[in-house]
Amino acid sequence: MTRYGLRARVITLTLAPTLIIGLLLSAIFSFNRYHDLERQVINSGLSIIEPLAIASEDGLKNNSRESVRRIIGYAHRKNSKFVRSIAVFDYNHDLFVTSNFHPNFESLTFPRNEPIPLLVTSNLNDNTLVLRAPIISESGIISSPRGQQNNPAMGYIAIELDLSSLRLQQYQEIFSAFLVLLTGLGLSGFFAMRLMHDVTRPISHMKNMVDRIRRGHLDVRIEGKMHGELDQLKNGINAMAVSLSEYHVEMQHSIDQATSDLRETLEQLEIQNVELDIAKKRAQEAARVKSEFLANMSHELRTPLNGVIGFTRQMLKTKLSNSQTDYLQTIEKSANNLLTIINDILDFSKLEAGKLALENIPFEFQETLEEVVSLQATSAHEKGLEITLKIDPKVPIGLVGDPLRIQQVLTNLVGNSIKFTERGNIDISVELRSQKEDVVELQFMVRDTGIGISERQQAQLFQAFSQADASISRRYGGTGLGLVITQKLVSQMGGEISLTSRLHQGSTFWFTLRLHATDMPMSELIESQVLNQRSLLLVEPNMQAASITRQTLAQQGLVVTYRSSMPDEVETFDYVLLNLAPNRSNEVGKVEKQVEQALLCAPHVVVGTPSTALALSDHLIQKYQIHCVTKPLSRKKLLQTLAANQESLPEIEIEIPINTETLPLTVMAVDDNPANLKLISALLDERVEHVITCTNGKDAVKQAEARHFDIILMDIQMPHMDGVTACNAIKKTTLNGNTPVIAVTAHAMSGERDRLLKAGMDDYLTKPIEEHVLQQVLMHWSPHTKEDELQKLTIPAQTEVIQQHLISEHSNMIIDWQAALKQSANKEDLAKEMLQMLLDYMPEVSSIVEQALENENFEVEQLIHHVHKLHGSCSYCGVPRLKNVCATIEKALRSGNTIEDIEPELFELQDEMEKVTASAQPYLVESES
Incomplete structure (x- = not known):
């Protein structure tokens, strides 16, 4: 009933009982009266037919029709209002006599094949009632014993009664009951409406007043005289309005007081915020000063240390006595330990300042981990420890991430395990926890059988400059920064690190990383059938x-x-x-x-x-x-x-065949770096007929306007006009509108190829250029290459070359002479010349870096230009560490970092240049000899 109002509910509840009771009473009355009238007519018919049956016995017995007609005629006339016809039939159902003519005497007779019933029977139709009574002979009843088959009935009398007047009277009775019902309903409705008027008007008035109170008019009151519960409701609403008014006044007072208190609090907070901002700036300045101090101190300490280490190694190459060799080895070991501590402090300062940038590059996972194990093996084997590496076979071969930092984390953990283990095993394992599409989650574990760590000591492990206890530092050395750096690196790479350990039973350090799988082609180990079933x-x-x-x-x-x-x-x-x-x-x-x-x-x-x-x-x-x-x-x-x-096996490494014949091509090489341009020119001279070189994009455009070229090799990062702009300008020239332009860049980053191809380049080469890759590119874009040769030609995926270089770039070697020779087409003179050109250029870069550090207004673009040029030179000289530092600085500067932000990296750049200078002379001397 919630959908209906009070008026509808009252009317419904008032009229419904009246209607139901009235209907029931009217139905009962009409039903009883209807049947009473029918019984009354039947009884009247019986009172007529039974005497007639007795009176007609003698006439029927004596076959006196006249006497019987007089009897039934008199009865018919006397009851003519409702008697239609009276007829007497003999025992054969034949008409004996009738009071009047009847059109259908068949309706008055019994069926001929049935005996005459000994009782009065009736047959009720719509508007007629037929009564039949047997005429029984008295002698027959007396003479016939009980149960005989002879029927004592001599015949029967039938009377047809007219029920029209009965039906009319019945309808009148029903109509009267209906009128009474309507009268009752009308009276009930009248009283219900009267009740509604007396109830709903006050309620509607009170509703309007409550609505006004709801809208905030708390001074309104309900007036007027009411009765009973309505009066109580009126008083309750008025009391509620008074309470709300008092509460509103009190609440407004409280709000005013709270607003005043809040205003005072905000003023205090504003003062505190100003104080906090000042304190924050002081803390940032202190952190900057600390970072600058750490960077400067690490630079100042590493510079003489590098000299000590370098000249110690040179002295170890000379003829020495056993004691002198022992002394120098001790000096070298101590200096290396000190250098490691300084590097830890520098890494910690970078991590704390949030300036340590992570790479996101493809690398070969197993080889990256094997490098760590190989470097740590000597320390482990010197102590008689077995070191193992187990990698889940389900781990993808190629992954995308920062291999250098992964190696750093593992190196720290494995180094600690070796340091604190006297006998047993150092087991490294990697398991694949989950893989969704190209995202893989790996768990790295480093187990040892060392001294173990108590639960109390474990809580201090990941705190800076702290170790399990003071005796650890005295016995084993170290800064207490290794695990802190490891934890921060793992966290920055999106993973977590923890450990389980028991004192004197060993430790297990584990950490997780999320990396991306890559479909980059990796180098095959050997042919699959070579060792099968051996x-x-x-x-x-x-x-x-x-x-x-x-x-x-x-x-x-x-x-x-x-x-x-x-x-x-x-x-x-x-x-x-x-x-x-x-x-x-x-x-x-x-x-x-x-x-x-x-x-x-x-x-x-x-x-x-x-x-x-x-x-x-x-x-x-x-x-x-x-x-x-x-x-x-x-x-x-x-x-x-x-x-x-196995002598019968095919060769393990399959070299890509290189066509040594000179191609009939005219090629233009564009690069602002003289060393790069010299090497590219040397590689092209062996493969094409004509080579034209340019040192910037503007000169390249002028050359393209003057003559036709078959292929153009274009450096990307150049002053005045970059490679992409020069490429688009060349494409608009008449002579070289369709000439393929090949991008040559040192940026081996994912997505670089697609970006350059969308910018208008036709193909992509990565520095340092591999000979077979260059040959394949030249043949692919040569207009003289036939269609069938072109279909057989397979250009090695640049990602493979990128991956090879990335692995070499993360090498710890200051100078990788084998890489330098490979990048110079195995020409020792050219490798020597390239290295010498790098050495000649480094003082200029060092001077620029010093100016940038001293002058706050130094132009960033000038520093980017020189660092990029140095980066390009490093690509062909086998100096992976220096190249890495250059790449980091260039990327940071192009990302919007200021010179102040990368001060530690600039100091590191100067250190690496000094190391290259100190380490280069033996290679140059050996080359000359």
Whole structure:
């Protein structure tokens, strides 16, 4: 009823009972009266027919029709109002006599094939009632015994009654009941409306008053005289209005008071905010001064330390006595330890200031981790520790992230494990926790069997300049920054780090990272069928190392048999892999005996030696003409060594064929860096007929307007006019509108190729340029290459080249002479000349950097120009560390960072240039000799 108003509810509740009761009473009255009238007519008919049946006996018996007619005629006339006809029938159902003519006597007779009933029967139709009574002979009743079959009825009398007047009277009774019902409903409705008028008007008035109170008119009151509950409701509403008015006044007073208090609080907060802002600026200035101090101090300390380390290494190359060699090695080790501490402090200051930028580049995951293990192996093997690396086979080969920082995190954790472990294993494992599309979540774990850490000490591990206890620093050394830097690096890469440890039972450090998988093509280890189904005996005393090695070999299809030591009985295999434990028990005689046993078992023997046993490796190679690999075993080196042992196998590395014939092409090379331009020109001279060089974009456009070129190699970052602008200008010229323009850039970043191609470039080359890649590009874009040759031509994916360079760039070597030779087409004179040009240019860059650090108004663009030029030169000189620093600075400056923001990196750049200068002379001298 909630959908209806009070008026509808009152009317409904008032009329509904009246209507229901009236209908019931009217129905009962009409029904009873209807049947009473019918019974009254039937009784009247019975009172007529029964005497007539008795009176007609004698006439029917004596066959006196006249006497019977007089009797029934008299009865008909006497009851003519409702009697239509009276007829007498004999026992054969034939009409004996009737009071009047009837059109259808059949309706008055019984069916002829049925006996005459001995009781009065009736037959009611719509407007007629037929009564039939038997005429029974008295003598028949007396003479006939009970139960005889003879019927005593002589005949029967039938009377037809007219019910029209009865029906009219019945309808009158029903109509009267209906009128009474309507009268009752009308009276109920009248009283209900009267009640509604007396109730709803006051209620509506009170509703309007309540609505006004709701809108804020708290001074209104309900007036007028009311009765009963309505009067109580009126008084309640008025009392509520009074209470609301008083509460409103009190609340307004409270609001005014609270507003006043809030205004005072805001004024105090404003004062506090000003004080906090001043304190924040002071703290920022203090942090800047601290960072600047740390950067300056690290620079000032590293400069002489680099000199000490460099000249110590030079002295170690000279002829020295044993004691002098020992002293110099101690000096070098101490200086390196001090340099590590200084680098930790610098990294910590960068992380604390939020200035450490992460790379996002493709890299080969397993090789990146194997580099860490290889670098840490010497320290582990010197203490007799076995170090292992296990990578989940489900981890993708190629990932995108910052390999250098991943290596730094692992190096810190593995270094700590080695430092605090005296015997046992250092086990590194990587598991794939989840992979959704190209996003992989990895869990790295470093387990050791060292001294362990108590729960109380674990709470202090990730605090700066703190260690488990004071004795740790005295016994093992260190700054207490390693784990803090590790934690911050992991957090910055989107992961988390933790540990589980028990005192005297070892520790397990683990951290997680989210990286992106890449479909970048990676280098194949060997042909898949080379080692398939070959038998190999693996001899490895360490169970953990044996399990990992077996998994690696089994994945390549080898059938591996494992033994912890060389078996006494001779068994036949294709290979024997004999791994030596990293301890002092590897006496030459014992090892030789094991090798001789291995040679009896297989024609091809590979010995895995600790990284501290290089002399033993050389001895075994010279004496037995076998292969030795350094532990921990690199997957790639191990499989290539096994494949190289098999004489019948195809070559492991498949070189891309290079067409050495000179192509009939005219090529223009554009680069603002003289060293880069010289190398590109040298590479092109061997491959094309004519080479034109330009040092900037404007000159290139002028040359393109003057003559036609078959191909143009265009540097991107150039002063005055960059490569993209020059490319678009050349495309508008008449002579070179369709000439392919190949972008040449040192930026090996993801998405760089697509960006340059969309900008108008036709293809893309990454510095340093690989010879076979250059040859393939020239042949691909040459107008003289035939269609069938073009279809067979496969241009190596630039991402592979990028990946190779990125791996080399993250090398720890100051000068990678092998990379320099490779980048100079294996021309030693050209490599020497390129390195010398770099050395000649570095003083100019150093001067520019000093000016930038001293002059606050120094132009950033000028610094970007020189750093970019130095970056390009580094691409061809095999100086990965210097190239990395240049790339970091250039990227930071182009991202909008100020010179002040990258002061530590600029100091690091100067340090690296000094290191390159100090390390370059031996290579130049060797080249000359």
